[in-house]
Amino acid sequence: xxxxxxxxxxxxxxxxxxxxxxxxxxxxxxxxxxxxxxxxxxxxxxxxxxxxxxxxxxxxxxxxxxxxxxxxxxxxxxxxxxxxxxxxxxxxxxxxxxxxxxxxxxxxxxxxxxxxxxxxxxxxxxxxxxxxxxxxxxxxxxxxxxxxxxxxxxxxxxxxxxxxxxxxxxxxxxxxxxxxxxxxxxxxxxxxxxxxxxxxxxxxxxxxxxxxxxxxxxxxxxxxxxxxxxxxxxxxxxxxxxxxxxxxxxxxxxxxxxxxxxxxxxxxxxxxxxxxxxxxxxxxxxxxxxxxxxxxxxxxxxxxxxxxxxxxx
Numbered sequence: 001x002x003x004x005x006x007x008x009x010x011x012x013x014x015x016x017x018x019x020x021x022x023x024x025x026x027x028x029x030x031x032x033x034x035x036x037x038x039x040x041x042x043x044x045x046x047x048x049x050x051x052x053x054x055x056x057x058x059x060x061x062x063x064x065x066x067x068x069x070x071x072x073x074x075x076x077x078x079x080x081x082x083x084x085x086x087x088x089x090x091x092x093x094x095x096x097x098x099x100x101x102x103x104x105x106x107x108x109x110x111x112x113x114x115x116x117x118x119x120x121x122x123x124x125x126x127x128x129x130x131x132x133x134x135x136x137x138x139x140x141x142x143x144x145x146x147x148x149x150x151x152x153x154x155x156x157x158x159x160x161x162x163x164x165x166x167x168x169x170x171x172x173x174x175x176x177x178x179x180x181x182x183x184x185x186x187x188x189x190x191x192x193x194x195x196x197x198x199x200x201x202x203x204x205x206x207x208x209x210x211x212x213x214x215x216x217x218x219x220x221x222x223x224x225x226x227x228x229x230x231x232x233x234x235x236x237x238x239x240x241x242x243x244x245x246x247x248x249x250x251x252x253x254x255x256x257x258x259x260x261x262x263x264x265x266x267x268x269x270x271x272x273x274x275x276x277x278x279x280x281x282x283x284x285x286x287x288x289x290x291x292x293x294x295x296x297x298x299x300x301x302x303x304x305x306x307x308x309x310x311x312x313x
């Protein structure tokens with residue numbers, strides 16, 4: 001598959017120098033991946049790689065389980081193998097001739113990782129705070145760089161069945177080809193990570209712009225409503241003043257007419273204030289329609305008569 005998170009443990013993925021030979025592109029790939037991951041620690045990167053590695057394994061397990069169930073439904077037991085109890089099932093290699101069954105042997109790491117993000121909820125279950133999809137692919141690229149760097153220093157010794165330190169840096173053609181293959185995959189992973197990050201940033205900018213537009217729109221609406229409320233309040237105040245002035249004018253006409261009647265009648269002036277007010281109220285009731293005067297209570301007229309006698313009106 002070409003991706004093993006353990007390769008991140010053999011060097012510091014965010015700090016260690018990357019050899020320029022035999023491929024100087026390795027240094028550029030590492031720098032680009034680190035730029036995507038800036039702000040993350042080396043431990044964060046290792047966790048990202050470990051999580052992605054585990055989710056890819058889970059993806060292939062699901063693919064195997066689903067493929068076995070599919071072959072059983074179709075009655076293709078000729079493409080299946082099981083233990084004597086029929087509890088453990090496996091798929092024969094020739095099944096790939098008739099079906100597209102993805103395994104770690106026939107699927108590239110980056111393609112498996114893309115499937116993980118399309119079909120599984122890796123981000124919701126991450127132990128890395130605020131992990132982003134593009135960060136996982138950048139971590140994958142750095143793991144591939146780690147594999148490349150280790151291959152430059154170590155070689156697998158079949159007789160010992162383990163990796164041993166190289167005695168020479170004279171790489172064989174097939175080794176150089178493998179180095180190049182690793183770096184091509186790492187290049188694809190980091191390029192994909194950069195694309196995802198750019199898209200994420202554009203999405204954030206677009207959402208921020210839309211939110212700002214909504215805020216400005218809401219602010220404009222609020223401002224316009226405030227203007228309308230202010231204008232309405234001013235209009236109501238104006239109407240109140242006009243109504244008050246009209247009311248006072250109407251009252252003054254009735255008061256002046258009543259007091260003129262009072263002033264012209266010696267009989268009314270000789271009465272008590274209450275008696276004069278009662279008589280004037282009766283007069284006002286008779287004259288209200290013909291003179292378009294407004295009616296007022298006896299109590300109000302008493303106040304007018306009292307004010308006239310005191311010289312206040």
